[in-house]
Amino acid sequence: MAEETKTEEPPAIETITVKVDGREIDVPKLTPDWQGNLVPTTVLQACEHAGIEIPHYCYHPKLPVAGNCRMCLVHVGMPGRPGPDGKPPMNEDGSLKIDPMVLPYERSTPKGVIGCATNLIPGMEIYASSPETKEMREAVLESLLINHPLDCTICDQAGECKLQEYSVEHGQAESQFAEYKVHKPKAVDLGPRIMLDAERCVLCTRCIRFTKDIADDDALGIVNRGSYNTIATFLDTPFDNNYTLNTADICPVGALTSKDFRFQMRVWFLKETDSLCTGCGTNCNTVIGSRENTMYRYEPRENDAVNGPWMCDSGRLNYKWIGREDRLTEVQGASGWATAITEISGKLEEVEAGSMAIIGGARQTNEELYLLKKLANKLEAVTDSVPRMGEGDHLLSCPDKNPNSTGSRLIGIAGETLGSRLADIAAGIEVGTIKTLIVFGDDVTQHGISEALLDQLDLLVVSDILPNATTAKAHYLLPGCAHAEKRGTFTNVKGRVQKFMKALEAP
Incomplete structure (x- = not known):
């Protein structure tokens, strides 16, 4: 027993x-x-x-x-x-x-x-x-x-302002103050991404503590005395690190505002959708603020297991490309989606086993990569993903700039090291053993597969969001969806699988 x-x-x-x-x-x-x-x-x-x-x-x-x-x-x-x-x-x-x-x-x-x-x-x-x-x-x-300006109607923090809310819930109907208000600098260019309105500041020092204790950049401090206290940088040096926009998030009033979102949209008009940052392999939890199919801002969504309540500036601002005017919106190589799928399917059925390669971008969802792997197994195709490496930091930014490298490895699209098979794929195209190539979400001409090699292929099918050298060579071009235009899951560098939801309709 x-x-x-x-x-x-x-x-x-x-x-x-x-x-x-x-x-x-x-x-x-x-x-x-x-x-x-x-x-x-x-x-x-x-x-x-x-x-x-x-x-x-x-x-x-x-x-x-x-x-x-x-x-x-x-x-x-x-x-x-x-x-x-x-x-x-x-x-x-x-x-x-x-x-x-x-x-x-x-x-x-x-x-x-x-x-x-x-x-x-x-x-x-x-x-x-x-x-x-x-x-x-x-x-x-x-x-x-006492010295706070009564400019709620034009303040960018309106609708999210704790001073506004507490004034209604806990404030008095009338003030006993009969003197002139102290005026302080307004619209101060504190750094490349942050504006300061010193008159609105309540000197809570959240921004100072964040920069010193979290971002490890002792950049902000209080200058002057008494009622003339203001937030400032030492000798007016620019407030510029990769986490400055978090100070706008935690500012309880309208003192610190984001230049990117400032005066763009009233917050009560925004639809909020849970999402993930695609800037690196950390997959910070985010909230997309959108209205009428336009994305206006990214904000961190608190998750202590991943990013806490923070996110880096580079990831937060990595969404402008979604609304670019040169987005790929039309199927090329066929008269429409139905015709393209029919023609591509017919040609894939004629492909000889072992003469095909699939490069599935590590910016695709786990679900998309799974389907690509399923297709590759059926056609005995070699697969890989393009690596993207950069600089990380001590807090959240990861050196792996793909959001789903771990997912690509676990599903089997890539090997232990992303890109380790790209040279073999390029060599196979050059000698003629690989005649068909499917590329999802990558410009392979920047990773060892030249335009001249792409010209040698019998069939090149590409799905992407923005035009590049690879899309220009495609026999069939299928417009893709950004992460904000679909739902799915990513697997971050620590192996955590997280889902994100659809916020926008694809163009």
Whole structure:
């Protein structure tokens, strides 16, 4: 009789019992911080666990805590100090006595604490919705709005602005401020991809912490004093690294905006579709923003197993080619799709075994590569994919600039090394043993198969999106679809299979 295998149960998660607005909840004692290290759970996280939103500007779960916006102020009550007997004070009903934290100089006034940086203590009571807490939020918000311009109608952040949302939810109807507003620089060219409006900045320092701690580029800082504080670069040097556009994503107001998307489209008109970045083998999770079959922006979609909430600028801006005017839209070599498929099928049936090659681009989906491999097996064709290598970095950008090299290898289109069979294919064409070539999504003339060799083929079938030297030599040219115009899956460099959805119709 086979011995039963015992599965080890995961260790129990230690919890803390606290009260949030009178409701007792159990929350984990430790929570991962921005680096993934387990640290004590905070008041703000406990409120989120209880389903209560605490407004905040400077706090971001993937950045170091700064605690400078003060929007997350709440009142808390703490168990009393143990008496001489070592036991905490108790109420008459036997429950733990909770004393509200008060200001030391005015014992009747409750003291607020910032939820993002205050650790939980067993028995703590959090008053997230008390009148005193709401009054503190109103005061903080009024302070932030003192010098803020009232230009929501022309602000590019409208519809996604936390200052706008919190003003409605937590702000006052009228301001007590009667002085002139402090004016700061507007439309500052901070770098090649980022614009700064210093008047809209609430000095949350998210951008500063991101560039220093995540992008490893200590480029941004605060200059001047008091109400004249502004974000700037050292000696006005251009803000230029491969992750600058993430600062526009995490900016809670309209201070930092993307030059690429600035004034292009109101966000409430955009249709959002889950997708993947095709700029390299990382396959960052993304959201495509489109309207009326036009793509307006790429944004990162949070996935801690792949890219977190970030993506590189080169990948984010790698979509303009989808709308190029020279897109291939018509079948060439036949009067239409039906005729082309019929004629190509007939010619493939006459191909001798071993006299054909298929080059399936590693920018195609797993599903497309599987079908190409199935065709290759039937016709005994040699297959490969074109390699694309470049520079990577310490964060997300991968040296493999194909989005699906791993998929091509696993499915069997390419060998262990992409492109290792291209020289054999070129030699086969030259000596006449390979007479038919199918190319999907690659310009093979840049990878050892010259135009002169393509002229020697009896049949060249090409499917691509943009014109190139290979498409110009095709006997049959079939227009392809960009990743935004289809759905499927990619396999990233770590072997993770991820799906993406169709956002646009192909032209």
